[in-house]
Amino acid sequence: MAEDRVHVTIDGAQTEVPKGTILWEAAKDIGVDIPIFCYHSKLGPVGVCRMCMVQVEGMPKLTTACTTTVTDGMVVHTRSPEVEKAQRGVLEFLLINHPLDCPICDRGGECPLQDQTFQYGPGISRFVERKRHFVKPVRLGPTIDLDRERCILCWRCVRFTSEVAEDNKLILVDRGSESFIGTFEAEPYVSNFSGNVIELCPVGALTSHKQRFTFRPWELQQHPSICPHCPMGCNINIDVRDAQEVIRFRSRTNEAVDDGWLCDRGRFGYDFIGSPDRLKTPLIREDGTLRPASFSAAYRLIAERLQRVAAEAGPHSIAGIASPRLSNEDLFVFRRFLRDSVGSESIDYWPRPEYSIDSGDSAALQTLDSALTSIDRIDSAALIVLIAADPSEKEPVMELRIRSALNKRSAQLVDIGIHDVPLSGKASAVLRFAPDQIDGVLRGLFLAAAREAGSEEFAGARELLDGDGPVVLLYDDSFPDIPQERRRDALLSLAYMVDNLRERRQVGVIPLLTTSNEMAARDFGVMAPNDSGSVWGEPLVDRLLSGDYRAALFWGANPVGTVAGLTEAVEALDFVAVSELRLSETAGLADVVLPASCFAEKVGTVTNTCRRVQVFSEAVPAPGMARPDWQMLVELSQRWDNPLSYASPEAILADISGSVPGYAGRLPTSYRRVGPLGVAVKGGGVEAAE
Amino acid sequence: MAFLEFARGLKVTLSTMLKPPTTIQQPEERRVLPERFRGKHALHRYENNLERCIGCFLCAGACPAECIYIEAAENDPNNPVSAGERYARIYEIDELRCIFCGFCEEACPTGAITLEPVFEMSDYERGGMIFDKAILLDPPRPQAVAAET
Amino acid sequence: MTRVLSDEAVAAIQAERGRYPDPRSALLPALHIAQNEVGWCSADAIEDVAAVMELPTSDVEEVVSFYTMFYEDRVGSYVMEVCKTVPCAILGADQIIGHIADRLGISPGGTTPDGMFTLLRVECLAACHRAPVMQVNSRYYENLTPERVDQLLDLMRRQAELRRGQAREAPLPPLIGRVEAV
Numbered sequence A: 001m002a003e004d005r006v007h008v009t010i011d012g013a014q015t016e017v018p019k020g021t022i023l024w025e026a027a028k029d030i031g032v033d034i035p036i037f038c039y040h041s042k043l044g045p046v047g048v049c050r051m052c053m054v055q056v057e058g059m060p061k062l063t064t065a066c067t068t069t070v071t072d073g074m075v076v077h078t079r080s081p082e083v084e085k086a087q088r089g090v091l092e093f094l095l096i097n098h099p100l101d102c103p104i105c106d107r108g109g110e111c112p113l114q115d116q117t118f119q120y121g122p123g124i125s126r127f128v129e130r131k132r133h134f135v136k137p138v139r140l141g142p143t144i145d146l147d148r149e150r151c152i153l154c155w156r157c158v159r160f161t162s163e164v165a166e167d168n169k170l171i172l173v174d175r176g177s178e179s180f181i182g183t184f185e186a187e188p189y190v191s192n193f194s195g196n197v198i199e200l201c202p203v204g205a206l207t208s209h210k211q212r213f214t215f216r217p218w219e220l221q222q223h224p225s226i227c228p229h230c231p232m233g234c235n236i237n238i239d240v241r242d243a244q245e246v247i248r249f250r251s252r253t254n255e256a257v258d259d260g261w262l263c264d265r266g267r268f269g270y271d272f273i274g275s276p277d278r279l280k281t282p283l284i285r286e287d288g289t290l291r292p293a294s295f296s297a298a299y300r301l302i303a304e305r306l307q308r309v310a311a312e313a314g315p316h317s318i319a320g321i322a323s324p325r326l327s328n329e330d331l332f333v334f335r336r337f338l339r340d341s342v343g344s345e346s347i348d349y350w351p352r353p354e355y356s357i358d359s360g361d362s363a364a365l366q367t368l369d370s371a372l373t374s375i376d377r378i379d380s381a382a383l384i385v386l387i388a389a390d391p392s393e394k395e396p397v398m399e400l401r402i403r404s405a406l407n408k409r410s411a412q413l414v415d416i417g418i419h420d421v422p423l424s425g426k427a428s429a430v431l432r433f434a435p436d437q438i439d440g441v442l443r444g445l446f447l448a449a450a451r452e453a454g455s456e457e458f459a460g461a462r463e464l465l466d467g468d469g470p471v472v473l474l475y476d477d478s479f480p481d482i483p484q485e486r487r488r489d490a491l492l493s494l495a496y497m498v499d500n501l502r503e504r505r506q507v508g509v510i511p512l513l514t515t516s517n518e519m520a521a522r523d524f525g526v527m528a529p530n531d532s533g534s535v536w537g538e539p540l541v542d543r544l545l546s547g548d549y550r551a552a553l554f555w556g557a558n559p560v561g562t563v564a565g566l567t568e569a570v571e572a573l574d575f576v577a578v579s580e581l582r583l584s585e586t587a588g589l590a591d592v593v594l595p596a597s598c599f600a601e602k603v604g605t606v607t608n609t610c611r612r613v614q615v616f617s618e619a620v621p622a623p624g625m626a627r628p629d630w631q632m633l634v635e636l637s638q639r640w641d642n643p644l645s646y647a648s649p650e651a652i653l654a655d656i657s658g659s660v661p662g663y664a665g666r667l668p669t670s671y672r673r674v675g676p677l678g679v680a681v682k683g684g685g686v687e688a689a690e
Numbered sequence B: 001m002a003f004l005e006f007a008r009g010l011k012v013t014l015s016t017m018l019k020p021p022t023t024i025q026q027p028e029e030r031r032v033l034p035e036r037f038r039g040k041h042a043l044h045r046y047e048n049n050l051e052r053c054i055g056c057f058l059c060a061g062a063c064p065a066e067c068i069y070i071e072a073a074e075n076d077p078n079n080p081v082s083a084g085e086r087y088a089r090i091y092e093i094d095e096l097r098c099i100f101c102g103f104c105e106e107a108c109p110t111g112a113i114t115l116e117p118v119f120e121m122s123d124y125e126r127g128g129m130i131f132d133k134a135i136l137l138d139p140p141r142p143q144a145v146a147a148e149t
Numbered sequence C: 001m002t003r004v005l006s007d008e009a010v011a012a013i014q015a016e017r018g019r020y021p022d023p024r025s026a027l028l029p030a031l032h033i034a035q036n037e038v039g040w041c042s043a044d045a046i047e048d049v050a051a052v053m054e055l056p057t058s059d060v061e062e063v064v065s066f067y068t069m070f071y072e073d074r075v076g077s078y079v080m081e082v083c084k085t086v087p088c089a090i091l092g093a094d095q096i097i098g099h100i101a102d103r104l105g106i107s108p109g110g111t112t113p114d115g116m117f118t119l120l121r122v123e124c125l126a127a128c129h130r131a132p133v134m135q136v137n138s139r140y141y142e143n144l145t146p147e148r149v150d151q152l153l154d155l156m157r158r159q160a161e162l163r164r165g166q167a168r169e170a171p172l173p174p175l176i177g178r179v180e181a182v
């Protein structure tokens, strides 16, 4: 037996676990179910509910499995008569003041209190006195309704706000049977992560305001999917009623990505799916107005007009701009359609970083790319560095991951940026500078860390950089606060410092991107190349302004309205086709609009910020005639001499896994083999740097 | 032998001929239904006129024919529809699909839904057989004769 | 920096912090200092204490709401804190509370309009052997009956008459030593 492992016998079954394992976890590992309310693997143990009582031989009284760490030779009984009596007693006490709300409670049907009362409870209540009453329900904040009568005071929500989100918003007010969950001075509970307490609450005390009374859990179908709202790629379940209506997103724990949490932007961001303004048919402009039309008419018109433009001005005068929220399959087919069928190299995505990288600088991009690491590497980092980056804004759940690394594993944080971000309060060193100094600061800092001369203001940060252990750098390569002309230099300095630093330490980088599938858009070459064709050129949207193009395809992208002057430039084009979920500003200017299905209405994959490819599945039918983008592109391409021939998204996946550098050989060719938790196709920079 | 069989058969025929007919002249004549007859559904109210149904979906969950459709909503405390926080904004039963098993009645925690001794339900269209809250709460059709209790 | 706490109070809290290995442990003394100065634990007072103690305001509020000796509302000159815990409850605490409430025309948690009496229900006062028990401005009155409560209320009224004109903050002289003496 290894030094750091111990033997324990639970209900007669022997198991060996690492020293320091919580008894409840050890039991769970061998399939022994000990009922719990207050314990949660992601929150520290408190032992307040007393539901997890077990009998440990040699101990005079029953003990709580959630606060006991196993010791060698421990013999535990979880189903002895004493334990069962204790469980019945605890449940009877918990139910004394619990209202008989199950029929109208949103948690009823998936409620641990219901389930465990059924399984371990006394069956009858001897309590005949008046129950304690509270006014109910109360709005705890914009997202959460609180029913104080149902609360069993397990503290999970309180511990979530104090230990995980660290905003200390929820507290236990008052005392004894009159205790309830509240906030300081009854202020509204506003947080980026409030929705998580709904899932944590083991009863129906905290329920979603938005979903209140819209469903019962037993009639929902679950569809594994990926949150579409940022490139973090948190795993979700889409819960659907009657195979029609998306009721809610719930977290689907993926330790390598989200650690079981979701942010509110993701959790409550599903209204667009069933929105009444979704496009249901193709639209064709006739006499200035867009009118419903058939797909074949729309395809015919697109093909005719694009082929005419290509004949007159060459295929490169046709610009294709895709949205990086399209799936891998869509983006890949979009690029193939433009390059192989239409013959145009004018392809880009939007929104994207608004600067270009020359071929001479491609080494810098390669450096950053080779250092790309995975999200779970944050956990083992000794030092985490934010470079002009705000994870809380770009990829919110990343904030929780960083907080947990800082709290649990004594990592340190350096915040190098222009202004304070929510994580700044956790930083051991903070470095602020004027927006146009970023490259100088980065170079200076890392030269200094490389034990060369440096100025005194960097001292604190330098000392940290000089230490040992793995470093994870998070940067935002759109550099939102940096003047546009400095952004390229900033990226180059960053690459330079990564290069410098990794001579001495393991370095991994994580870019904080803007849109969910931006990584794939870059990987698949849906990004305007520069003239030598290898790295980022000037954004195509900017070049549209100068009138270099005659026709444009906007696939989900909606730059009109955001980019000044683009309306006129798009109006001046000979032909514009748009594929969209609804009539966006850009679609409003189009000659043909195609109705696309969204991520919840099709099967596909997305690549997250750290190049993990994850699968989403079809949860609801698309509205009207809406179709997946890849399918419309394949159908459209039949009108060119080089048509595409994909019969299913899986065929595209196979092609991606066979042909995209970095994906080839790593990405399985079927969704089943990609699996529910996805696969990392590249990355692990911390190791690679060794 | 064969004659014996024939005579036995004829005996049945002749004796039945002499009994009064089992069929009755519905609707002029009415049969007294058994007390626990399970027919057309009805939703009920409390004495204070609040609906008993709280929109809990338990009947829909119990229904083997999946013919109950409910959408719930929150009561306006100043003008409540049902007793409590929640009521059924939409409550529909497709009587054509219903197998009159009575599980819904058994599942209901508030005694809101019952199956009444009424079997006369017909319509020229299928749509008319999807009974909504209005019909279930306040039946517009003439009530048939129920068992005397 | 602070809204309601004086510099002396802040200094006193700082001094308390220095006395504990974990400065957080000084929260109870700090709240006593604040309550003595402000009269009750107002939101402003809580924010001040939180700032000096370097704790989230929510943590301080939790403590204030937990301990019945910290007042979450303005209180009157006589704070009548009647124990509501089991032994007292069994021996008629609810009757005592109901009686006081009737006499004063307020419900538990309330204060009479003249600002004279506040009635609170509190947790065990650790005098269970003489239940039911009530504490008025740091003095215990035990073995309560409605009649004794009436006598006490009259005494307090008379005492208040005598003290009229004196500063409210002046410490109250003991009314009576033991309830038996009433």
Ligand code: SF4
Pocket: A150, A151, A152, A153, A154, A155, A156, A157, A158, A181, A200, A201, A202, A203, A205, A206
């Ligand atoms: S509201 Fe829910 S999570 Fe919070 S303490 Fe009560 S039961 Fe636990």
Ligand code: SF4
Pocket: A227, A228, A229, A230, A231, A232, A233, A234, A258, A261, A262, A263, A264, A265, A266, A267, A395, A396, A397, A398
């Ligand atoms: S962090 Fe991003 S992926 Fe995760 S839930 Fe929030 S928006 Fe969705």
Ligand code: SF4
Pocket: B059, B062, B063, B064, B065, B066, B067, B068, B093, B097, B098, B099, B100, B101, B102, B103, B104, B105, B115
């Ligand atoms: S009687 Fe049976 S089949 Fe008919 S609605 Fe009720 S549960 Fe469904």
Ligand code: SF4
Pocket: B052, B053, B054, B055, B056, B057, B058, B059, B060, B070, B088, B104, B107, B108, B109, B110, B111, B112, B113
């Ligand atoms: S009829 Fe009864 S079981 Fe059905 S929703 Fe209403 S209250 Fe629930």
Ligand code: FES
Pocket: A035, A036, A037, A038, A039, A046, A047, A048, A049, A050, A051, A052, A053, A064, A065, A066, A067
């Ligand atoms: S789960 Fe162990 S005490 Fe609550």
Ligand code: FES
Pocket: C083, C084, C085, C086, C087, C088, C089, C123, C124, C125, C126, C127, C128, C131, C132, C133
């Ligand atoms: S129970 Fe009242 S003093 Fe202890």
